[in-house]
Amino acid sequence: MLKLKSLESSAQKYSYDVFLSFSGADTRKTFTDHLYNALINEGLITFRDDEEIEKGESIKSELENGIQQSRSWIVVFSKNYAFSSWCLDELVLILECSNNSKRLLLPIFYHVDPSDVRKQSGCISEAIDHHEEKFKREVDETKRKNMMDKIERWRTALTQLADLGGMPLPNVADGYESKVIQKIANILKDKVTCNTLSMTGHLVGIGPSVQDISLWLRNGSETVEVFALYGVGGVGKTTIAKYVYNMNFQLFEGGSFLENIREYSERSDGLVCLQRQLLSSISKRKSPTIKNINDGLLKIKNALHHRKLLIVLDDVDQVEQLDAVFGMREWFHQGSKIIVTTRNVHLLNAFEHCTRYTIKTLNSDDSLELFSWHAFQDNSPPECYIEQSERIIKQCQGLPLALKVLGASLRGKKLDVWRCAIEKLEIIPHCKIQKILRISYDSLQDDHDRDLFLEIVCFFSGEAKSFVVGILDECDYYTLIGIDNLIDRCLLKTDKYGNIKMHQLVQSMGREIIRQQSPRDPGLRSRLWHYRDSLKVLKDETGTGAIEGLALEMKKLMHIRQSWEQKLFP
Template sequence: MALVTSKVASSSSFSLTHQPKNFQIFLSFRGEDTRLSFISHLYNALCQQGINTFIDDKLPRGEEISAELLKTIENSTISIIIFSENYASSTWCLDELVKIVECKNDQLVLPVFYNVDPSDVRNQKGKFREALTQHEEKFKDNKKIQRWRDALHEATNIPGRHYKHNCTEFEFIQGIVEEVSNSKFNRMPLFVAKYPVGISSRVEAIKILLDIESNDVRMVGIYGLGGVGKTTIAKAIYNRFFNLFNGSSFLENISENSKTDGGIIQLQETLLFEILGDRNLKVSSISKGINMINESLCYKRVLIILDGVDELHQIESLLGKCDWFASGSRIIITTRDKHLVAPLGNGLSTYEVKGLNEQEAIELFSQHAFKRNKPKEDYLELANQVIRYAQGLPLALTIMGADFYGRTKAEWKSALRKYEKFPNRGIQKILKISYEELDETERDIFLDIACFFNGHYMDYVVDILETCDLYPISGIPKIIDKCLVTVDQYNKLSMHDLLQQMGREIVRQESPQKPKERSRIWSYEDALDILAKNMGSDKIQGIMLCSPKPTTVQLKGQFLKMKNLRFLIIHNLNSFGCLEYLPNELRFLDWPGYPFSSLPSNFCPKKLVALNMSRSRLENQFTQVCSLI
């Protein structure tokens, strides 16, 4: 047996567990069949490519060679199995094979069938049957024999190369060397995450949808809120399965990288290169690139992952009509928009990525904040505040954990108070991408929900927003598809606390120093200040004052300056005197305990859709208002 190795490169690849590889290539072969012929030629060809090569007699003396070789397999990046006629007669080779198959999720495995039929290896026929029968008679260890049989069968499920006499041995070896050379760059595991907490269970769930062993074509759309871990999960899936395909490609952040025609073309060239390994392929236009991809890849069993898609044309530019894939191919698309992948047809399954559960959240945050699996005892209460704030969003847990690492408890408390008012920029930047993809009316709907209607029944909100010319019947489903808002079993709208905070921060940034210049006022302090000091303006479309305790403010003509007010929500507020004005633009008036005996005489509630004035002092006018709505 020979071993082909290289020193660890500066650009070491990473598996799911982030372990660097010590060796480049491990060769498993039966020496008496191939050492002086095929292996010798392959050895020289690899040397010519600058790959350091040595045979087993160069291993350090004084060590048990079999144990050393098994360790070498585990730490290799690529394993090549040369199945020859007498391969199975060597128990050493079979033990190597078992180890290689165990490691196939963490390295590239290339089976080479040298003058043997792959079906003989898969089904243990011919010389392979004879060899295993002899082993059974010798060892009487059924479990060991079964492991060998399973490994032989499983190895043939991995795409490989079959040497037959329709080409020269030189040409065949050059093909192997070329594939190995390309694989060094293009078929390496991806870096997944520093602390991949909660990833494995989600990969297992998606694995069921992929059904890798079936021979049909399957597509899976992975969708979810920004920062919830879609890309991280997709990378872990890629690492888990890419060795099982004839070609694979992971195209990351497609939305950002396809903003121009040149960006699309570059993505097409990257896709072709990563699967075909030909750096000389050039794409002159998007339409030609689509045809090149279809024609070049249609005979290959491929794994293609399109990450961060936000428009249908991006999928079409890379996959055409999605009708050309070879049997056994798998396509994965990650997106924030569930509706985006719907047109891809009946062969599509979808998977929504949910936030981490409490235990996972604690572990991920603790790894970043304390470099351990759980918080330090004296930081436990503060850590739990972070967990409640992040609500299972991995992005927030990671950013905040790194931010809090090494800081004192006083610094933690100060930072948490700041987070309550001003969201972290890194978190907001990621979450805001989905908001920016909405059109103008959809953005208004999102901000109205974030500021006023989170937790309200959807039908109720639709009725209110319909009169504001925001087209909520079509707009709200689009916002839901982008995972910005959810609807529970009771038909209530809700959103992640960090999304609500993001929406409110967008409104605050309209005028950071002057609340009266903002479109929506939801903060109790700001609303109280505006009403108490009569500082309203026609910029304000909605105002909410929900006092934590009974508060008294003299209201008179404060709403005269808010002629465009659509929503007025006032709870737990006392007043005296006489209210002089309410805007006729009001659609939603929620003022339980209304402290006045009458409405302003000039108030015309023609546009009012929803009214809550329970426990109010209104007398006859209440019936009149209800009749006008």
């Protein structure tokens, strides 16, 4: 049985996006230097020996670590590359890592003919002859034999490298180096960064689930299989799915992680948006054009059957969404895998050919560790906080999201504040996850922050931070400091593109606060975010002065306008 340790080693968090292997005598100050800067400018963490090897460290050891800890490799093969035993040793290790993990390896043939590399002719023959003559002078017979064995490994590596194809410089962009370099940077950015999903720190208690799902992904089946993760909201389904995706996507020829299916499905154009995202991921096109749902289906069908893919559909909540997934199974190439996450296991009852897997809440030890990381930035609480921490753990009942949010909300607080917060916690029923999450909302320092949170919950989740600040500053909110306060409470976060994000349970908690203002009459609520409620209020003319914000689809609004005109001008 595959051990979790080996699975985790294959899912290592790589230190570098790219490792550059090159001959310093040929290209250090020219082509490779320009390429290095282009990769850095694209946000790719790049290993280059003169930049990354610290003085006093073993050069060989550092180079080996750099190769093993890189997500991809570029070999700039120039005329003097094969004259360097260091470069050839690097090449052997790079190919070993590439064959074992299927990470990206891109050869650049810099004024060297790939056929010379494949056949070890021309300048490559001269380099190999140079090494052989040098090794033959070794007196010790054992060492001499080992050296000659090394030459055979070099020859094999050179042939494998040439067989990869790569980029012969004169044949790319008419030999213009600046265009070649930008093309390389674009390839690396697309293939290395697009598939890697951002992860939160301090992943606790996910090991057994990761092992089970990874073993399923690696079972060697040639059929198209579906695996469903289910469990209560906030239990960590998405986190585990992301970790497994990052750990295994390189075993496939392409992949896509479609997040927040439920949220997209509430939009009138949600399905088309998801189709566009799926097609973009598997075809590597930035903005594929999809006219309508049928057009999207046709284009996805054409894109799916060519390659073995890993697809994740996150937060499925409707039977129709699963129907669509199972309806596409026959389009997928053999060996493709589909992972689904859902809160509702009953959705799976109608589908027999689906592996079900429940994500369980954390045990007490893992709960305490996860809570401690967020409350104290350590794996266990200080002794004086142990009793209070254990009381909170009991209330959270192993729900990771609640542990994270509550831990962050109490970070840096004095013990008497903890006692007060726990007393408040203990009056809330254990099954009321929404009420547990509301503690972070109630702890906001003033009405401005609370109202700002409700505005974002209802209308601005997923929007660019700069856009939200521009809108809400005009509404007399102190938006920048308010957003920072909400981030401090783990109610919000911003992604690498500057968009405001929040966990679905946090959003549900905020929207429930609004709904409870008037459970039966939407016209008495302060905000209407769902177009059905907005439509009902406008159609029935039941709106009141309590409404501060309202969202409505324009197509629906046109129907209302027509009905009003008929009333006014019969």
